[in-house]
Amino acid sequence: MKPGRMEMEISLKGMLAGLLLSSALGLGGTLVANAAGDEIVIGAPISLTGPLAGDGKEQKWAYEQAVADINKAGGIMVKAAGKKLPVRLVVADDESSEGKVASALENLIKVQKVDALLSTHSGPMNIAGAIVAEKYKKFYMITTAFPFEWQPLKLKYSALFFFHPGPGAEVPFQIWDKLPANEKPKHPALVSEDSPDGKGFGGAFEAAAKKYGYSFAVDDPWAIGATDYSALITKLKASDVDAMLVFGSPADTVTLLRQMKELGFSVPYLHGWKGTWTGEFHEALGPDSDYILTDGFWSASYPYKGAKELGDRYEAEFKKDSVTVGAFYANAQVLAQAIEKAGSTDAAAIHDAIFGQEFKDTVVGDLKFDETGFALIPSVATQWWQGKHQLIYPDGNWTYKPAPAWDKR
């Protein structure tokens, strides 16, 4: 037999074996499917691996807590079943990638046979998830996506609560407005990572600066993963910068701050997005994280029902606080209440139960969804102080402390 022919026959046999393997995969899917009617299966694509795994860890914890609390209260009353049904949460790794969200949802919908879905984290990934959910007519409850990304799609089987990037980008300027004249920044700088998200945020900050009468002394893109930021720091120093708005990953922001300290450059006001809110940021910098302001979606200092208890629970388990878990917990609260209102897990019924409706007493407060299925929550600003997030905006009880020079801290 000719070698080429032999290879082809071997391969065809291999492919038959592969097809059998894939059939086993399909069978596996059938085996893990839920026993219909005895429980409600909620699926969630979560970033268990990849660059957003830190966020994913908090998200998974929050969803698990919400489901445990729902089950502790007996489950969700489903009219169609005539009784309260327990909830089971199943997660699938989206690998922090837009492309993989679709595969994760295919797994949740077709293998795990979920009844409804909770969102992953970040705008583009949630849009990818919402589109797959729309295709398969499964309801996808979202937080952490911008309305300008989601609303134009006019999707029927998803709803969203989050803040608008415009008002979110205005937060530092609103804080500055309240500062005494001698503390207001004279030469602020915008440093946004050179990425799609960085560009998106950068534009919002530029528009907000214009609105509040500021102009950036330095407005530079910031290379992701670089190890030497001395050129950027020298430029900031030369421009006499006294406030920095920084959008970058935790690793890059930590590197930037360490090099700023090494070069003796400090600004009274440094407000970070994306990279400064995680516990890992504080663990990496220790006391040097003090005075840094950071973004977030939630605060345990909120006066809403269950917020403090949830924050305490997180702190007891992880010995640190969180500015995100409440948003994810509320996401599960809304979906559970919507299923109860709808009386079933049918996506169209859940749509009707959310769109134009109000949800009271969630850990992010009352949520009022408009006719497009969107509810607004405020963007949060906190200041790191001795390893804890102190709430400044909105309506925080913490007074902003400007950072002194490194050697005076």
Next chain:
Amino acid sequence: MSRASRWIAIVVVAVLALLPFLPGAVDAYYFSFLFFVSLYAVMAQSWNLVAGYGGQISLGSHAFFGLGAYTTAILWSGNHLWGSLYDSHPNIYYFDPVTMLLGGFVAALAAVLIGLPLLSKLHGDYFALGTLGFGEIVKVIFVNGGDFTGGAFGIVAPASSFDTLRPHYWVGLGLMVATALAIHALMRSRYGLALIAVRDDEMAASANGIDTLKVKVAAFAGSAFIAGVAGSLYTFYIFHVGPDSVFDLDWMLLPLMMTVVGGTGTLLGPILGALVMYAVFDLARIVVPDYHPVISGLTIILAMLFLPKGLMRVGKRLKTA
């Protein structure tokens, strides 16, 4: 191909083509699994053409995949001169074969434009790094493309066009079969012999009158065309084309790995590699979602240790041993 192999191949393809008619098949997980296998097999075949048969290690497949995906999304979403047609008929470009071919042609054109300077000056690792750089450049251009490319967010097509996964599956299967047949025919032609001659000894090929640059650029463009069409198909599946998703390095790395595991420079190796590797990755994702990269990484290490020449050559080795 022997008569028996030909019949086996026809039966396998026929069974796969008829699969969507099985009750419940479309809603089963293995259906979308097979769609992804076909998509990755096409991408692996694309990489195999330029690297396996042509000997030019390209690390820019994701750029061509993304160009095909964006071409389709831009045409479909109305960001172009014929936008008004889209406004009145939002589904008009859904699975439009001309749109898919255009996706391939745009990718092929880009490959010719970048291939001419790169392939005439660079060889081996330097060519590989050049193509990797090209991929990054294309991504940045699309991030900064303003309304035309949708900028950092990308372009969204109407998800309401989706009715069933059947057309995706059939088109994926069709592309996988067509690509394999086309490469089979190509490698039996004078051009195929020239391509293999260039791979094995470029200087000797040139001394024998082969225009080596032309041969290499044609393989590079052909590979890009296949990747572009695959990107177009992906747009019809995902409905949201963004720079981070379609220019993701995974669209180059996974097909490369699948080809190596299946058998570089063999016709069916990329398909076998895609089937086996995607099954391993997916099973790991389902069974151990927290640790699936460990399983996937271990599989790759074991494959490289024990199957350095790919699955296709295992039987051959056993028979000759």
